[in-house]
Amino acid sequence: MTDLSDLKNELNPEQYEAVMTTEGAILIIAGAGSGKTRVITYRIANMLNKGIPQSAILALTFTNKAAKEMESRIKEMTQKKLQNLTVSTFHAFGVKVLRQDIDKLGWRDNFSIYDETDRNSLIKETGRELKYTDEALDIYKIGGLFSDIKTGRKTWNSENSMYKELYEGYQEGLKLFNAVDFDDLITLPIQLFREHPDILQKYKDRYKYIMVDEFQDTSHQQYEFMRLLSDKNVAVVGDDDQSIYSWRGADYLNIVNFEKDFPNVKEIKLEQNYRSTGTILEAANGVIQHNTNRKEKKLWSGNGEGKPIEVYYPDNEATEADFIIECINSIALTEKRKYSDFCVLMRSNSQSRPIEEAFLSENIPYTMSGGTSFFQRKEIKDIISYLRVISNHDDDVNLLRIINTPRRGIGRVTLEKLNEIAKENSCSLWDAMKSNFTVDEENAEVDLFGEVLTEIESDDFSDDAMDGMREFIEIIEGGKNMLGGHGLAKKVKAFVDEIRYYDHLLGESPKSPKAAQYKMMNIESLIKSIDVWESNPDTTDATLYNYLNRITLLSRDDYEEEDTGKVNLMTIHASKGLEFPVVFIAGAEDDIIPHARAVEEGGDAAVEEERRLFYVAITRARDKLYISACQRRRRHSFAQKDGDAQGPVQDAGNECKPSRFLDEIPKSLVQYHEPAKVVEADEAKKILDDMIKKFRKPIVPGFAR
DNA sequence: CGTCTCCAGGTTTTT
DNA sequence: CCTGGAGACG
Numbered sequence: 001m002t003d004l005s006d007l008k009n010e011l012n013p014e015q016y017e018a019v020m021t022t023e024g025a026i027l028i029i030a031g032a033g034s035g036k037t038r039v040i041t042y043r044i045a046n047m048l049n050k051g052i053p054q055s056a057i058l059a060l061t062f063t064n065k066a067a068k069e070m071e072s073r074i075k076e077m078t079q080k081k082l083q084n085l086t087v088s089t090f091h092a093f094g095v096k097v098l099r100q101d102i103d104k105l106g107w108r109d110n111f112s113i114y115d116e117t118d119r120n121s122l123i124k125e126t127g128r129e130l131k132y133t134d135e136a137l138d139i140y141k142i143g144g145l146f147s148d149i150k151t152g153r154k155t156w157n158s159e160n161s162m163y164k165e166l167y168e169g170y171q172e173g174l175k176l177f178n179a180v181d182f183d184d185l186i187t188l189p190i191q192l193f194r195e196h197p198d199i200l201q202k203y204k205d206r207y208k209y210i211m212v213d214e215f216q217d218t219s220h221q222q223y224e225f226m227r228l229l230s231d232k233n234v235a236v237v238g239d240d241d242q243s244i245y246s247w248r249g250a251d252y253l254n255i256v257n258f259e260k261d262f263p264n265v266k267e268i269k270l271e272q273n274y275r276s277t278g279t280i281l282e283a284a285n286g287v288i289q290h291n292t293n294r295k296e297k298k299l300w301s302g303n304g305e306g307k308p309i310e311v312y313y314p315d316n317e318a319t320e321a322d323f324i325i326e327c328i329n330s331i332a333l334t335e336k337r338k339y340s341d342f343c344v345l346m347r348s349n350s351q352s353r354p355i356e357e358a359f360l361s362e363n364i365p366y367t368m369s370g371g372t373s374f375f376q377r378k379e380i381k382d383i384i385s386y387l388r389v390i391s392n393h394d395d396d397v398n399l400l401r402i403i404n405t406p407r408r409g410i411g412r413v414t415l416e417k418l419n420e421i422a423k424e425n426s427c428s429l430w431d432a433m434k435s436n437f438t439v440d441e442e443n444a445e446v447d448l449f450g451e452v453l454t455e456i457e458s459d460d461f462s463d464d465a466m467d468g469m470r471e472f473i474e475i476i477e478g479g480k481n482m483l484g485g486h487g488l489a490k491k492v493k494a495f496v497d498e499i500r501y502y503d504h505l506l507g508e509s510p511k512s513p514k515a516a517q518y519k520m521m522n523i524e525s526l527i528k529s530i531d532v533w534e535s536n537p538d539t540t541d542a543t544l545y546n547y548l549n550r551i552t553l554l555s556r557d558d559y560e561e562e563d564t565g566k567v568n569l570m571t572i573h574a575s576k577g578l579e580f581p582v583v584f585i586a587g588a589e590d591d592i593i594p595h596a597r598a599v600e601e602g603g604d605a606a607v608e609e610e611r612r613l614f615y616v617a618i619t620r621a622r623d624k625l626y627i628s629a630c631q632r633r634r635r636h637s638f639a640q641k642d643g644d645a646q647g648p649v650q651d652a653g654n655e656c657k658p659s660r661f662l663d664e665i666p667k668s669l670v671q672y673h674e675p676a677k678v679v680e681a682d683e684a685k686k687i688l689d690d691m692i693k694k695f696r697k698p699i700v701p702g703f704a705r
Numbered sequence: 706c707g708t709c710t711c712c713a714g715g716t717t718t719t720t
Numbered sequence: 721c722c723t724g725g726a727g728a729c730g
Binding site: 062063064089090091092115116140182183185186244245247248347348349350373404407409410411412413414462464465552553554571572573574592595596597598613635 | 706707708715716717718719720
Binding site for chain 1: 722723
C-alpha cells in the first residue's frame, strides 16, 4: 500500500484538504488537469485507511470508463481487493437497485433494459397500432420528447400533446413486456425510494459516504437520486467548464443546488494544472473565456511553455488523415514515443472513417473507443435478443427482432394475428403464441428439442406458420434450459450453432462470404467477452440475467483488453477525464465544432457548450497539440471506390470554414503548418513517379508500375 | 403468405 | 458500406 503518511508533501494544499476532508458535504471544483483523479483516489484510500469500511462508500460516475479507471487506480494504490467498495455509474447502480426491488413497482426482476434502438422500435410499433400516420412519426424526435417528458425536462403542452396517447401506449408496452428504458434506470429507483422509505433507508444505512464524479454532468434526476441517498457525507467533484452533456439533461447548475441543499458545504478549488504545457493551457483559457456563464477560475501551470500549437488546413479529410499519420510517424521516431501516446479527437463518430482507413493502410495500430457501439451491431443485437427473450419471454421488442431470424416462415400476417390475440388478452406475443399449443409437461423435462408441443386446432394460422412458431418456442425454451447454470460462454456458442446463425448470415450476403465471416467474428468476440466476464474473480454471480443487465450499459471499451501500443481514436465526449502527450483535434471546422445541428437547435447556449467541448479537447493534451480544419469535406464519405476520376467533380465535397473557436486561441501560441509545403511534396512525388516510370519503361517494359 | 430485390438515406455527442 | 422499408414475385 502506498504510504499515506507523506500526503502533505505529495499534494498541494488544496488537494490535501480535499483528501483529508472526509466528513460533511464538500464541493470540489477541479479544473482540467488539476489532479482530480489523484485526489479522488487518495481520498478513498485515506478513508479506507481511517477504518471506514469499503461497504459504506458509494462512488458514482458518469461513464463506465471513469468507473473502471477509478476502481483500478484505487486498487493499485491500496493493493486491496475491493469486493465491497461500490464504484458504479448512475445507471448501473440504478439497475442494481431495481434488481432488488422492482417487483414493488410492478415489474418482474428479469426485466429487459431497452436501449435507444429498442425504444424506437417500441414507439414505432405502438404508433402503428394507434394509427399514427407515418408522416407524424418522426421516431427520432419523439424518442427525445419521451425522454424529456420522463425526466421532467418537458411537460405536455399544446405543441406536443398529440403524442401523449402514444407516450402512454409506450409506457404500457414497457410494462407489459417487462422492460425499462435508460431513463427508467434513474427515475424508477427514485420512485421506489419515494414510495418505500424503508427500502431507501436500507441504502442510507449502508452508504454513509457518497462521492460523485463529473458532477457537472449530472441531470436533475441523477441529482435527485443522489440527494435521496445521501446522508451528510457527500463529496461532489466537477468542473462547470467541462459540462458537455446538457443535451442529455445535464445541468451544471446542480452545483448551485448542491450548495443550497447541503448546509455548510466546504468548497475547494483546484486550479493548478499539472497536465499541460503553458502554451496549451493558455490556448484553453483563451477559448473558454468567451463563455459568459461560468465560475471564474484561473488555471495556471508550473510547467514550461512548451511547443507551439500547430494548426493545419488540409484540402480534405483524406489529406487530413495523411497529415495526422505523418506527424505521428515522425514524432514516434524522433521523440521515441509509443503509439499509445497519441490521441486523435473528433467531434462526431462519422469523422472516423477516413482516419481509420488511413491507419489501416499505413499499418498503424489504433483503437477506436466509443463509436457505433459493438452492441449495436446487427448480428450482436440478434444474439443478444435471443438471450433476452430466453431470460424474459415477454420482451416483445426483442422477440420481434428474432422471431423470423433466421427465416422460419413467420411473416407479417402471422405476426398481425398474434398481435391481435395479444391485444385481446393483454398479454405478450409470447403468450399469444403459446396459446396455440399445449405443453406436454412430462416430456418437457426429458426432451427439450423434441415434440413436446401439441398444436391446438386452429384455422387462424397456416401449417407453415404453426411449424415456425413451434420451432421458435422450442428454441427459446430449449435455450432457457441450456443457458442456466455456469459455463455461459460455451453454452451461448452452442446455442448460436443450434439456431444455425452462421448459415443465416451466409444466406444474407451470398455475394460476400467475407462479410458473413466478419459478423461471425464479432459474435465470437461477444462470446469471448462472456468468457472473460464469467472467469473474472470479481464476477460473483455469473448468470445470464446478470450478464444481460450489465451489457446494455456497456460500450465496447469495457471489455476490450487494455490496449497498449495503439493510437487512440475517439470522440471528444469519450475523451473526458483522459490525457495524452500528443493530441490531434481533427475536423476543427465550423458546422462540425460547433456542430451545425447543435447551433440550429440550441442557439447561443449550444455554442457555449460546443466551446466547452473544444476546451475539453484542448486540455487533453500534455505536450503537443495539433489542430486541423479541412478546406473541403465530403459529408458522407464512403462512396468513391475506384480512384479514377470519371465521376462528376462535385464529389470534392463542400467547402468548409475553420471553426470560429480557432480564432479564440491567441495567435502567438500558434504555428501554422504550411499547406503549400505539402502540395509541393505531392507534386514532387508526382514528378519523381513520372521520372521513375519514364526511366523504367525502356529498360524493363511491362514491369514498370 | 412469406421472401426476395431493389432503393433511399445516413441523423452529434452516450448511459 | 449498411440498414430498413416498400413493393414485386412465386
